[in-house]
Amino acid sequence: MDTQFLVSVGLILITFGLYIGIAFYNLARKTSDFYVAGRNVPAIFNGMAIGADWMSAASFIGLAGTVMLLGYDGLAYIMGWTGGYLLLTFLLAPQLRKSGRYTVPEFIGDRYKSSTARLIAAVATIIISFTYSIGQLSGSGVVIGRLLEVDTAIGTMIGVALIAFYSAVGGMKGITWTQVAQYIVLITAYLVPVIFMSLQLTSNPIPWLSYGQIVSELQVLDVQLGISEYVVPFTEATRWQFLALMFTLMAGTAGLPHVIVRFYTVPTMKAARWSGAWALLFIGLLYLSAPAYAAFSRFILMTQVAGSSIADLPAWTTSWVNTGQLSVADQNGDGILQWAELVISRDIVVMATPEIANLGIFVVGLMAAGAMAAALSTAGGLMIAISASISQDIYYRSINPKATDRQRLLVGRWSIIIATVAAGIVALDPPGAITQIVAWAFALASGTFFPALILGVWWKRANGPGVIAGMLVGLTVTLIYIFAAQYGGFTLFGIIDTGAGVFGAASAIITIIVVSLATKPPSKETQEEVMDLRYPEEMVYRDGEVWLKESPEDTKVHK
Amino acid sequence: MKLLKKIDKKDADAYFRIRTTLVAIYLLIGFIASFGVVFFAEELSGFSVNGFPFHYFMGAQGAVLIFILLLFINAITNDHIDKKFGLDQGKKK
Numbered sequence: 026m027d028t029q030f031l032v033s034v035g036l037i038l039i040t041f042g043l044y045i046g047i048a049f050y051n052l053a054r055k056t057s058d059f060y061v062a063g064r065n066v067p068a069i070f071n072g073m074a075i076g077a078d079w080m081s082a083a084s085f086i087g088l089a090g091t092v093m094l095l096g097y098d099g100l101a102y103i104m105g106w107t108g109g110y111l112l113l114t115f116l117l118a119p120q121l122r123k124s125g126r127y128t129v130p131e132f133i134g135d136r137y138k139s140s141t142a143r144l145i146a147a148v149a150t151i152i153i154s155f156t157y158s159i160g161q162l163s164g165s166g167v168v169i170g171r172l173l174e175v176d177t178a179i180g181t182m183i184g185v186a187l188i189a190f191y192s193a194v195g196g197m198k199g200i201t202w203t204q205v206a207q208y209i210v211l212i213t214a215y216l217v218p219v220i221f222m223s224l225q226l227t228s229n230p231i232p233w234l235s236y237g238q239i240v241s242e243l244q245v246l247d248v249q250l251g252i253s254e255y256v257v258p259f260t261e262a263t264r265w266q267f268l269a270l271m272f273t274l275m276a277g278t279a280g281l282p283h284v285i286v287r288f289y290t291v292p293t294m295k296a297a298r299w300s301g302a303w304a305l306l307f308i309g310l311l312y313l314s315a316p317a318y319a320a321f322s323r324f325i326l327m328t329q330v331a332g333s334s335i336a337d338l339p340a341w342t343t344s345w346v347n348t349g350q351l352s353v354a355d356q357n358g359d360g361i362l363q364w365a366e367l368v369i370s371r372d373i374v375v376m377a378t379p380e381i382a383n384l385g386i387f388v389v390g391l392m393a394a395g396a397m398a399a400a401l402s403t404a405g406g407l408m409i410a411i412s413a414s415i416s417q418d419i420y421y422r423s424i425n426p427k428a429t430d431r432q433r434l435l436v437g438r439w440s441i442i443i444a445t446v447a448a449g450i451v452a453l454d455p456p457g458a459i460t461q462i463v464a465w466a467f468a469l470a471s472g473t474f475f476p477a478l479i480l481g482v483w484w485k486r487a488n489g490p491g492v493i494a495g496m497l498v499g500l501t502v503t504l505i506y507i508f509a510a511q512y513g514g515f516t517l518f519g520i521i522d523t524g525a526g527v528f529g530a531a532s533a534i535i536t537i538i539v540v541s542l543a544t545k546p547p548s549k550e551t552q553e554e555v556m557d558l559r560y561p562e563e564m565v566y567r568d569g570e571v572w573l574k575e576s577p578e579d580t581k582v583h584k
Numbered sequence: 585m586k587l588l589k590k591i592d593k594k595d596a597d598a599y600f601r602i603r604t605t606l607v608a609i610y611l612l613i614g615f616i617a618s619f620g621v622v623f624f625a626e627e628l629s630g631f632s633v634n635g636f637p638f639h640y641f642m643g644a645q646g647a648v649l650i651f652i653l654l655l656f657i658n659a660i661t662n663d664h665i666d667k668k669f670g671l672d673q674g675k676k677k
Contacts, residue, residue, distance in 0.1 A: 097625070100643030104618045107648045111614045114655055115607045233645065237635015256640045258625040267622055298662055302655035309648050316644040559600045563671050564591070571596035573589045 033172050033390035040210050040394045041187070044203045044401075068296045070205050072303025075287045077204035077211065077398070078406040079106075079308055081157070082164025083463040085211060085399035088312075090374030091460060093319035096253070098261040103312050105271040107305060109278020112475075114301030117279055119294035120482045120558040127289065128410075129282040129474060130418040136481045138551055139489035140423065145496050147418035149473045150282045154407040154414075155448055157283075157466035160459045161407070162188075162445075162452035165400035168376070171344075172393055178453045185449035188404045189442045204405070207398040212310055214395020218379045218388055219314050222321040225382060232317040239320045246327050250364055255323070263519030270464075273526030277467025280474030283403075283410035294562050322378045330381070331364040338362065341380035345373055372459060404448075408441045415440040457511075464523040465507055472503035472529020480537050485555035491541030499533025599669050606661060610654045617647045 066074070084106065092099035126132040130150055134143025166181030173180065219232045229235035243255045253260040259267065278284065287304075288297045330339070335355045345351040352368040355361070369377075376396065379388045416437035421428050428436075455462065473496045480487040480495075503525050509515035510522040520527065546552070557566040565572045621628060625639040633641040 097640055097643060100640070101622075104622075104643060104647045107651050108614060108618050111611060111651055111654060115611060115658065234634065237632075237641075240636055240640070256629075256637050258622075258629070258639060264623070264625075268619060271618065271622065295659075295663065295666065298655075298659045302652070302659045305652050305655050309652050313645060313648055560596050561599065561666060561669075561671050564596055564599075566596075569593070571591055571593050573591045 029386045029389060030172065032386045033393045036387075036390040036394040037172070037397055040206075040398065043206055044398075045190075047203045047206060050202075066201050066291065068291060068299035069303050071201070071287065071291055071296070071300040073208040073307055074201045074204040075284065075300065075304035076307035077208040077402040078287060079284060079304070079403070080208075080211060080311055080399050081403035081463065082161050082396065082400040083460045084311060084315075085215065086164055086168075086375050086396055087372050087460040088375075089315040089318035089322070089378075090369075090371030092316050093323050093374055094369075094371045095261045096255045097258045098267060099319070100316070101262075101267045101270045102274065103315065105274025106278065107309060107312050108271070109275040110301055110305040110308070112275055112279035113284070113288075114298060114305075117285065117478055117482060118288040118297040118301055121285060121478070122288050122291060122294050122297040123558055123562050124554075128413045128417055129285055129478070130414055131422070133474075133477055133481065133492065134418070134422070136551070136554070137477075137487070137489040137492045138547065139493060142477075142489055142492050142496070143418055144423060145493060146474070146477070147414040149469070149496065149500060150414040150418075151411050151444075153281065153466050153469050153473075154283055154410045155444065156469065157281075157463060158404050158407040158411075158444075158448045159452050159455060160462040160466075161400045161404040162449050163455040163462075164459050165397060165404070166452060167372070168393055168396045168400070171376070181449055181452050184401065184404075185445050188401050188408065189445040204402050207402040208307060211395040211398040211402075212307070214391045214398075215311050215314060215375075217391060218382065218384055219318050219321065221384050221388065222325070222378070222382050223317070226321060226324065232321070233313055236317040236320045239324050243320060243324060243327070246324075252364075255320075262521070265518040266520050266524050269518075269520040269524030269527040272530075273464070273468050273471050273524055276471035276475040276530050277469075277526055280470035280478060281467070282414075282470075282474065283406040285474075285478075286410060286413070287406075318375065318378065322374055322381065325378075325381055326367065326369070327364055331362055331367055333362060335360055335362050339381075339383075341377065345377055351377070404445075408445055411444045412437040412440045461523065465525075468503050468507060468523070468526035468529060469500065471526035472499035472533055475530055476533040476537055480534065482555070482558055485552040486541055486546055487537055488541045488544060488547045490544045491537040491539075494540040495533040495537030498536040499529045502532045503529030595669065599665065602665060603662070606658070610658055614647075614651055614654055617642060617650045621647070 088102060091102055121132060124132055124136070126135060128150075130143050130146035133146040134140055162181055162184050163177075165184035166177045169180030169183050170177035171180075173183075220230055223232035223235045224230050227235040227238055240256060247254045258264075262270075288300065291297050291300050330342075335353070338353060342351065342353055346353060351370065351373065353362055354366055356366050357363070376392060379385075379392050416433045420436045421433050425432070457465075476499060477492050477496055481492070506515075506525040506528050507522045510520075510525065517528075547555075553566055553568075560566060560571060563574050565574065621639060621642040628639045628642075629637040631638050634645065636644065
């Protein structure tokens with residue numbers, strides 16, 4: 026047990042004590058509290074909670090490494106994962122808030138007047154959130170395993186126990202305030218190393234202004250080595266794959282149930298718009314820093330590690346070589362490590378960088394605590410989405426409509442525990458890389474929820490048969506494309522598995538429109554409800570006329 | 585109990601139209617900043633901003649900053665429109 030181990034574990038324990046303390050303090054009692062935190066979270070804090078929910082192990086641990094290894098082509102992730110908030114905040118969030126439903130499947134079921142549609146949506150929520158959480162749990166397994174110097178599988182099990190415990194006792198209210206704390210921990214952990222590296226390399230403490238200079242120097246180094254240049258577009262993927270991946274990530278963002286549910290926790294439509302704006306500001310802080318991380322790490326590796334004697338490599342290389350994520354074989358036997366002989370996995374770039382840049386044990390420990398916050402906060406939000414789908418949409422609405430609050434809460438808690446353990450079991454031997462699993466979840470969301478929600482809010486003619494057919498077609502097309510591209514080598518326009526959402530969304534939208542037009546229009550009542558979403562919440566649409574709410578009680582309700 | 589006052593549907597629709605028009609403009613700007621720049625990445629790499637070739641700057645910083653700005657502009661202008669139409673959420677009238 027060295028000092029580094031003690032510092033890292035100490036920081037993780039302190040931050041976790043903080044999260045669990047907050048969860049206990051807010052111990053949920055009523056159903057409405059459990060799922061949507063009583064709808065009284067201020068926009069700025071809701072923005073932070075959305076940020077913590079959003080920034081998963083893939084963003085925190087994987088993103089900078091992806092940008093470092095893919096160069097310009099990796100920026101599809103940066104623009105895709107931020108641009109989705111435009112679609113979400115402009116086209117969906119305020120309207121869904123006005124509809125006043127608890128969950129996405131509930132909205133779909135009520136909007137399309139179809140319990141079949143609600144069940145399909147509930148099952149899709151479970152599939153998407155489950156897929157996504159496998160990535161989070163295996164990410165936490167890597168961090169815990171590396172820290173405790175135990176097998177990754179044991180690390181994953183510890184992660185499972187933690188997340189099941191505090192999701193089940195705290196509910197959403199616990200998680201909202203817990204996630205505010207997690208956001209602060211993870212953004213601090215992300216920014217401190219990148220600011221230090223900026224100071225070391227450029228003497229400028231503002232990485233966003235200074236890394237352009239490093240990128241120019243990288244271009245010179247690339248030309249000297251004769252490798253593909255860092256900023257040149259479409260060297261790792263085609264133009265169409267870049268565009269398809271960016272679309273998949275944007276549309277998936279607007280359709281992810283665990284993100285959308287956050288917009289139910291705000292008191293008004295106005296607060297929904299402000300929450301979206303604050304959320305993207307807080308998220309943007311990390312996404313603007315990831316390419317700086319990538320450039321600094323690549324520069325340090327190229328100038329300080331590559332070219333040094335193989336017998337004289339820094340100590341950090343040994344521990345990462347042991348995990349199998351880093352390879353430093355001296356292939357040409359000249360005793361010197363060449364850049365081409367250094368093979369680094371994209372998932373360890375962020376975790377290894379504080380060690381590479383020699384930033385000291387406190388920063389290394391902080392990174393571990395931040396990575397754990399990213400993985401577990403997202404897993405928490407996902408578990409709530411799964412639990413709400415099972416207890417509200419399947420159990421209460423379809424199996425036992427007479428269930429008491431207590432029974433529903435109990436079903437919700439047990440679903441969290443069972444889902445976490447099941448995801449943990451799959452995560453012991455994950456089916457793909459973390460970022461890849463996460464991209465599949467986005468593709469599935471853009472093939473199912475994105476079309477169903479957009480057309481549900483903006484096209485009153487969309488009906489039940491249309492959305493049932495559309496979600497099933499979108500789900501099938503997306504799944505088949507992912508499998509065909511991943512295992513069968515099938516591609517269209519050079520678009521690979523991670524860009525599958527573009528085909529899923531297109532086929533689902535076409536199906537919903539064609540089937541809706543071929544079948545009976547929705548009832549007048551349903552069409553009026555959709556019309557009602559056009560107007561601010563003080564206005565009510567009824568029988569072709571618009572009414573303004575004026576009672577003082579109503580004003581109080583919105584406070 | 586809800587007390588309702590009827591208002592002119594033309595006013596309500598004017599509200600909806602101005603909101604929808606603004607959102608369409610914001611989305612178009614966002615689309616050009618991301619998809620538009622990527623599509624013409626090679627053609628736009630000739631000049632530099634903040635030390636990067638333009639296409640790289642837009643992908644790493646420009647597009648994200650524009651997205652954030654658009655969301656705040658939307659929230660602010662919408663508050664103004666609400667006020668103009670006599671709506672002031674969360675405050676007593």
